[in-house]
Amino acid sequence: MVSIHQRIFEDIETRIMGGVWQPGHRIPFEHELVEEYQCSRMTVNKALSALAQRGMITRRRKVGSFVASRQIDRTVMDIQDISTEAELAGHDHSYRILRRKIETLDAATAAQLGETTGADILRLHCLHTVDGKPNALERRIIMLAMVPSARTESFASVPPGKWLLDMVPWSKARHVIRAVSADAATARLLEIERGKACLTLIRQTWQSSRTVTYVEIIHPGDRFQFAGDFHPTERGIPDQPPQRGSF
Amino acid sequence: MVSIHQRIFEDIETRIMGGVWQPGHRIPFEHELVEEYQCSRMTVNKALSALAQRGMITRRRKVGSFVASRQIDRTVMDIQDISTEAELAGHDHSYRILRRKIETLDAATAAQLGETTGADILRLHCLHTVDGKPNALERRIIMLAMVPSARTESFASVPPGKWLLDMVPWSKARHVIRAVSADAATARLLEIERGKACLTLIRQTWQSSRTVTYVEIIHPGDRFQFAGDFHPTERGIPDQPPQRGSF
DNA sequence: GATCCGCTTTTGTCTATACAAATAGATACA
DNA sequence: TGTATCTATTTGTATAGACAAAAGCGGATC
Incomplete structure (x- = not known):
């Protein structure tokens, strides 16, 4: 019913969202998850990549994957x-x-x-x-x-x-x-x-x-205002294409 | 320097964002992109999956992939x-x-x-x-x-x-x-x-x-308001400094 | 001590292949 | 005509294997 990578994704997401794994916590290495879920590394990788893309975890080669600090748009x-x-x-x-x-x-x-x-x-x-x-x-x-x-x-x-x-x-x-x-x-x-x-x-x-x-x-109204700078390129896949905004 | 799936992602994204491919436009089939980019289907699939995940395109088996109705950042x-x-x-x-x-x-x-x-x-x-x-x-x-x-x-x-x-x-x-x-x-x-x-x-x-x-x-003021739903997980740049949210 | 080199670990990307699931369209049948 | 079935196409998922890139670590050399 649910795919494996999806289950991995959700399992980890749940733990992060539920606070079981706090920001900074190291997520199991890919090879450990391969062992745990009895699947190939590509499958694990897909789940972790998705989590990384969503900003829930950050990944660094040779170091590992970690729960990202609470971040917001x-x-x-x-x-x-x-x-x-x-x-x-x-x-x-x-x-x-x-x-x-x-x-x-x-x-x-x-x-x-x-x-x-x-x-x-x-x-x-x-x-x-x-x-x-x-x-x-x-x-x-x-x-x-x-x-x-x-x-x-x-x-x-x-x-x-x-x-x-x-x-x-x-x-x-x-x-x-x-x-x-x-x-x-x-x-x-x-x-x-x-x-x-x-x-x-x-x-x-x-x-x-x-x-x-x-x-x-x-x-x-006249005492408070809020403002924000942003670059349209700040989103999208890491290293990002031009995006549309509005003038 | 850029990976292939990323290039595919960006090429398509650019065309969508730039209005070259309007909502409803059919995106080339995976096998066509395989041909165009001379890569494996998995690579194409990764790019298209990412686009789908972001809601820029919708995909249906046997039918194809289409530019989603305007969804905006x-x-x-x-x-x-x-x-x-x-x-x-x-x-x-x-x-x-x-x-x-x-x-x-x-x-x-x-x-x-x-x-x-x-x-x-x-x-x-x-x-x-x-x-x-x-x-x-x-x-x-x-x-x-x-x-x-x-x-x-x-x-x-x-x-x-x-x-x-x-x-x-x-x-x-x-x-x-x-x-x-x-x-x-x-x-x-x-x-x-x-x-x-x-x-x-x-x-x-x-x-x-x-x-x-x-x-x-x-x-x-009473006739106009703007609102937005978002998921905090929908973005975030990998390798982000801690950010603050607020309730 | 400082610098460089190479080893090892972990993630990133890619390939080729395979089968499953959905479904549009064609075909056969009642 | 309407319905059921088959088929071909397209996407979804998974695998095993390969090599590249980043980076921590330790050792050799100066």
């Missing part, structure tokens, strides 16, 4: 959370938990997330400040079934985004960026005028088709 | 121009040139673009409509030194973004996304209320360190 990386950006830029970032409550998922939200009503969730609201000024409002839902340990985590010292990053592997994410006008509550918190244009980043993250977390991050 | 293309997006979604897109003027670059703008004052530019303003409703306002600067043929192009039948795409290769791009409140002129053109939140995409494109074009595309 460059372009997506540019659509990242403020704390990271802020810190990278040498600014001072702090945050404050506005709300932290365990609830059950109501029908409307469940539909929005594509999950079932009634699931236990942790709802978190968080205000981020950079250099003392309000910089972003974070409204987050964490699916407790996927991240049980969030139930007892206070997030007092580690921002939720970072905490999750370390706790749960994810396999898929979706981003939506919108411009919205600030409502009264948002305006007050961000210390801007009501109705002002804000940039909202919505991110939903899955682990094998089940939502891990959903977050909306609202930035005041 | 997901994350990058999600930050793409509206006309493409609109067309892909089966909507009706049209546009109108509001302004087309050859000027010289003033000091302020030059500084903003990182170019020298006094250069010849073409300034273009363009209103895009989707299904009859104003959908985006495009304000563009084209460096005429880089794209001399733009001087005589009317852009009556081909939108500037598309036209440039076909005319000039680019090596680097920078995107900035901002939320801004619509000023009076913008509001009138986009038929929205003044002060309403709008999403602005700014893109500057270079060819070997010289600006080719700079564009601001303003969307009404």
Whole structure:
């Protein structure tokens, strides 16, 4: 039914995604996997090449294959959370938990997330400040079934985004960026005028088709922007052809 | 220096990305490519499998391999121009040139673009409509030194973004996304209320360190959004420094 | 100690061959 | 006409073997 190289691929992928093999862990040599799966080296090689192509492992001759450090798409990386950006830029970032409550998922939200009503969730609201000024409002839902340990985590010292990053592997994410006008509550918190244009980043993250977390991050439009450089050639097969973009 | 399968991959990819082979076009059979490249079928197969895995082509036994419907570099293309997006979604897109003027670059703008004052530019303003409703306002600067043929192009039948795409290769791009409140002129053109939140995409494109074009595309915030799914494993360059993700 | 050389290990690529699976199209048959 | 079957084509997978390229390692030489 499933091909051998596919099974090898999946076995290894599972272990990486599941955290059994942490970044840096050496993957068995090809000849060891040949032994284990009783197949030819080409078959093993196909599986490992695919993993390497996806960036899940890195391979070096004579050295071996290793689980790659958690990596994310460059372009997506540019659509990242403020704390990271802020810190990278040498600014001072702090945050404050506005709300932290365990609830059950109501029908409307469940539909929005594509999950079932009634699931236990942790709802978190968080205000981020950079250099003392309000910089972003974070409204987050964490699916407790996927991240049980969030139930007892206070997030007092580690921002939720970072905490999750370390706790749960994810396999898929979706981003939506919108411009919205600030409502009264948002305006007050961000210390801007009501109705002002804000940039909202919505991110939903899955682990094998089940939502891990959903977050909306609202930035005041004129104070925050995010940008990214990239080269169109940065993707594609290693050493890469020209690609199309748009002007 | 490049391996054969890689060359095959790139040759085909180039033709697809360059539009030489449109979606639906049948790619030569493996045995034909074997003949063309004088290599074994396994080598051809590796290239085609990689293309299939990336979703650039679809393959069916007994039938052949075909260029997949436009699938775009997901994350990058999600930050793409509206006309493409609109067309892909089966909507009706049209546009109108509001302004087309050859000027010289003033000091302020030059500084903003990182170019020298006094250069010849073409300034273009363009209103895009989707299904009859104003959908985006495009304000563009084209460096005429880089794209001399733009001087005589009317852009009556081909939108500037598309036209440039076909005319000039680019090596680097920078995107900035901002939320801004619509000023009076913008509001009138986009038929929205003044002060309403709008999403602005700014893109500057270079060819070997010289600006080719700079564009601001303003969307009404509640009518437009862009989104993208991706798998973190879908890319990544082998031999990557650790990267950070975010929840 | 420093440099160069060669050995060994591991991955990268390629070949030639083989058979399996899917399926479009032709053919035979009810 | 409609249906079942056969056939040819194309892709999918797997194998065994070969050599190349990268790189760690140790030893010889200066």
